[in-house]
Amino acid sequence: VRALIAAGQEAMVRTLAVALHPAALAQLMSHLPPAHSQRLLEWLPSARGGLVLPELESAYRADLLEEVAPSTLVALIDEIDTDDAADVIADLPSEVSARVLPQLEDRVEVEHLLGYDEETAGGLREVDYVGGDEAATVAEATEAVRACAEEVDQVYAVYVVDAQQRLRGIVPLKRLLLARETRPVREIMLTDIVTTEPEEDQEEVARLLERYGL
Secondary structure, three states: OHHHHHOOOHHHHHHHHHOOOHHHHHHHHHOOOHHHHHHHHHHOOHHHHHHHHHHOOHHHHHHHHOOOOHHHHHHHHOOOOHHHHHHHHHHOOHHHHHHHHHHOOOHHHHHHHHOOOOOEHHHHOOOOOEEEEOOOEHHHHHHHHHHOOOOOOOOOEEEEEOOOOOEEEEEEHHHHHHOOOOOEHHHOOEOOOOOOOOOOEHHHHHHHHHHOOO
């Protein structure tokens, strides 16, 4: 691969690279000279290159992306989840992140995550989810799932909130699909849920997950 990149064989390199799992591709890049890795990243389709970013070791990723064009960075980061995007942005030099962050599709969500230490619950959380009002019907909640299908990669439940946007419970997807369409979601939601504060240290979050088998 190194020889192909040096020879400028973009099409051949891209064909080989897209066949690899993102984790394997990240490992390959970590063994290439930085200039070769940067060129490879720029040759990859944005969807594939974006998936590689979370797989790269943080310090290596920061060095790699420092010389990548901001427009390319925006295209890559727009392809990944907001929590991963926040991690990538946090690793960039301040002058680079200042040019990239305002152009991101999910700028507001990423900025919100950047407000938390990355080793806290707030810094680890996923902000892409399906929410529903506790006064909504099953039919309305189901439609909310459909509406968010393209934005939320994996949907396992609907998070039910009140008028002040406070979490009241969750409705697992299977439970939602089996319920009568006219039934209010507040009648089928599960309220025995485990929560934590955004500032909670990640080690305490891990202990909670282990304690409750989550």
